[in-house]
Amino acid sequence: MKSATLSRVEDDAGLLEKSMSAVASAMADPSRVSILCALMDGRAWTATELSAVANIAASTASTHLAKLLKSELITCLSQGRHRYYRLAGRDVAYLLETLMGVSMKFTQPPAIRTPVNLRNARTCYDHLAxxxxxxxxxxxxxxxWLEPDGNSLTAGGKLHFQNIxxxxxxxxxxxxxxxxxxxxERRFHIGGDAGAALLKACEHHGWLTRTPGYREVTVTDAGKKAFSRLFGIS
Structure with missing residues (x-):
């Protein structure tokens, strides 16, 4: 006879598997993937805007948005007569960015498939990619500047951040x-609070400018000089 503890563990495992399947199912459609990728810029979008991005009818977009809402991958904000959609949080953005990296293993090299400007600098939700x-x-x-596991700044890294x-x-x-x-790039960039703070500072100093409505960002002349001086990037 199974113990109560063992049964509870099996029930929890079954619930996790069902939850993972639900998330995977919600993302298992090219149109919904297009919607999620558009929301990676961190802004709130209307259903009309998202239907245009996904190249689908407004009624079809509503169905897809309902499924994404049910899976809690996105949230809906009401403002007056308008409704806006955005990613449910940073963890969803991180999941999407990781999935992009895994998916790129099965496509042609990114230098061929990815626009040069977008590959050079873009936003990954609230940090720089x-x-x-x-x-x-x-x-x-x-x-x-980073601890060996990459999950926190060293004392020296914190000091450098403060100086910058x-x-x-x-x-x-x-x-x-x-x-x-x-x-x-199929390599790592910095995320988390440090990554978000870095992007904010770059914008504040005028090192980067965003392209409205897109994830692409442009490195300014001042930014090129700053990145070369501070990070050795030419």
Whole structure:
């Protein structure tokens, strides 16, 4: 006869498997993937905008959005007569970015498939991704700014961040930092609170400018000089 503890463990395992299957099912459609990828820029989008991105009818988009809402991959915000959709959180963005990296293993090399500007620098929800971000992460690792596991800044890394004007949040429920797999470079860039703080600082200093409505960002002349001086990126 099974013990109560064993039965509870098996029930929990079964619930987890069902939950994972539900998430996988919600993402198992090209149109829903297009919607999720569009929301990776961190903004809130209307159903009409998302239907245009996915190249589907508005009624079809509503069905897809309902499924994504049910799986809690996205949330809906109501403002007056309008409804806006956005990713449910950073953990969903991290899942999508990781899935992109895994999926790229089965496609042609990213240098051929990915637009040059998008590959160079883009947003990954609330942090920086692309070739520039990978270069910064490599520099931070090589110069001891990150702990060996990549999950937090070293004392030296925190000091360098302060000197650059990058403000992290000491009291945060998210990881202080993490290695986020870059889907176009197939290497890591920095995520977590440190990654978000880095992107904010880059925008504040005028090193990067965003392209409205897209994940692509442009490195300014000031940014090129700063990245070369601070991170050895040419």
């Amino acid at each position: 692309g070739k520039v971000a990978v270069g910064i992460y490599d520099f931070m690792c090589a110069n001891g 004007g990058i403000v992290t949040q000491p009291q945060t429920r998210r990881k202080p930092s993490c290695a986020c797999l870059d889907w176009s």
